[in-house]
Amino acid sequence: MTKQMYDVIGIGIGPYNLGLAALLEKTELSGAFFEKSPSFAWHPGMLIEKMDLQVPFLADLATFADPKSPYTFMNYLYEQDRMFPFFFHNQTKVPRQEYNHYLQWAANQLDDLYFGHSIVDVIDWNEADNPHYEVIALEAETGKHHHFLAKHVVMGTGSEPLIIDGMKGLPDGDVLHTSRYLYEKENLLKAAHVTVVGSGQSAIEVFLDLLEEQRHNDMKLSLLTRTGGLFQLDQAKFAQEFFTPAYVDYFHSLSYEQRIENLDTLGPLRKGIDPDTLTRLYSDLYHKTAGGEKDYVLINPMTEVKSISPSDKGGYDLQCRQWQEEIDYRFHTEKVILATGYKPHIPDWFYNRFEEKIKWEDQKHYRVTRDYRLEFSDQRGHHFFTLTDLTYSHGAGATNLGLAVHRNVEIINTIAGKDIYKNQRNPSFQTFSMKEFKE
Template structure:
């Protein structure tokens, strides 16, 4: 007989890993499938001396249960890192240590099955016990595993976004930033490397290459589409846009209002960490002391429209959009820090595209509790952690808010409060619906 679970998780990144950790301390019966053989978080971007953009409290469990054994503080305690962290006096966590923390948590969870790719999910919406049948394939053997679940949580994450006209080139020449460390050796052998992008990943790659730029004949270029290198808005009241209170407000807006709100929140979503910008400026200042040549070009307001292969490298077709000036630029290697797009599996589009409601193309309708809207009164739910920016705002990709999201999901599955839902999380009041004049 096929085993019935309360919930099956599809994909194990930080979001579903946090869900698995919180569920491990409940009576809920869960299994999580992940296609990779072990947990690893953005392996191509674990650049040394680079920190997370959120404080250490935004771990997998603290916002739901500070007493959990899966908190970052307990990780430090168990690994004899408490005193070094205390003396370090830094609120943010190095990326490499955060990855080690995630692996430490994953190693304690028996509910995760690594090396299993979900290839199908079938909705059984009739009969006395509606459920989902999940089919996973074991990578090593090709063996298929069948399980049943009352609920499903899809956490299939994002995949690299490579724009049209920039794909199809050798991996060691035109590289998405997600593969940066894997191809770094090839980049350092080049005489000219161009980084394309305006966000944190672009600056981290550019700064790391600048630190390694030892040869006098190596040139580095950075093209950013934005009007400049603008820092992340870390003001206290601006950060309240990541609170549950603001998510409540945002979710109740119309789609057009949400799109407009996302535009106004770009400094919170797309900005660069101030410490990274300071490091870059300081490095350039010291590099040019005494009249030395920087061997660096930083060009904002430039959109790379297309990449063309030529003898000895690549020709970038560019446009300075403010001056409306088109030009070409030669480079031996190119790093595309062009971001990511939601990864929606093929089986989802096959099985569920016509069953769920959509707000717009590629934007399915999601309830406040992160359930896909089927338009019926089903009590077996399909939750999603993927593709939520349009429905839940800038906080959809925030590590701290992911714990709050998991609290919503766990309580909905359990049908009762297993974890406290934080209330009154903002000093600001966003909606006039709740306005009262005292």
């Protein structure tokens, strides 16, 4: 048992907790962060060449809190001798591969990051004289359990692939989630017919990448989307203000029912496709079909895939429904890529230890304060923060990289009991709430 009492322990090392570790370095607060993967990797199965982030480069680990931090993207470019190439490239969006390399660069410089350590339990010691958490980590290399103590915990366990019911157990090389795309790409390119199921950014990126890899029309490509069409992300200036702290304040103040209803209205901000990606796809399709060739590309909107099963003639049969026409049909393909999104990953130990101690919005959503603390039934000064599953409590920006630094500022300031970093509360031209309106 280590005798050190950390101010905070982070569970999971993705961009959010990595950013928290970077901001903590300039403070007097002590922290340790644990990740089950052997090294840092950000969506390695989807680091497709020529694909960019959907947010500008300022949405890095530190800039919104501390532009002078050594962990900004601009300092990364400086250290990599890429300032002039980036300047001449004249783009605000960063290639996904470069963003991943930037995060790895930052992780390699930070102390107290423990990779290859799975958190298997978190014990709440709610003692009157010394309330704290005991975090138990399993080290993959040695198989040993290590115990750490912390005044506060931040759960950043991320998400896991969302698979359509009944599709587990099929061969990974034949029916796969987009999170494994690059691992299986070479195998996919040998297929006669590949079908992508989904309508979001990942679906279009994979479909576009396969389209650009087609050689001599020897592979048929299909895209089945449940949505009414391929709609672009709303990038209008005022629409982007829904990703500001001011709107998060407003959204969080609503009732749970109002928040859930409001999420539906924010669909174009959450589920749309990057306009540049759609333009590139349309241009590729136009050039590819010059001369009238259309047989090798199929895009079917308004199509829901109900089930997938092995076919007697090889490959797979997809049971589909065109929901607007209410027509059921069977669709045959050799390979299937599921761009069905992700769901929050909540560890089993969380339910075992905390389900009865915290307050819930409903049967599956826990209650979270504005500064990202779980609401416990008792009053406490040792807090359990969460960066996981926040869309219903903090709005569309809960998964937006542009608000990640703001979240970490809230957490650090709460732990410290003072404003260590400036919290930019009202950077919006729009006024969302009228509760304090005065004539």
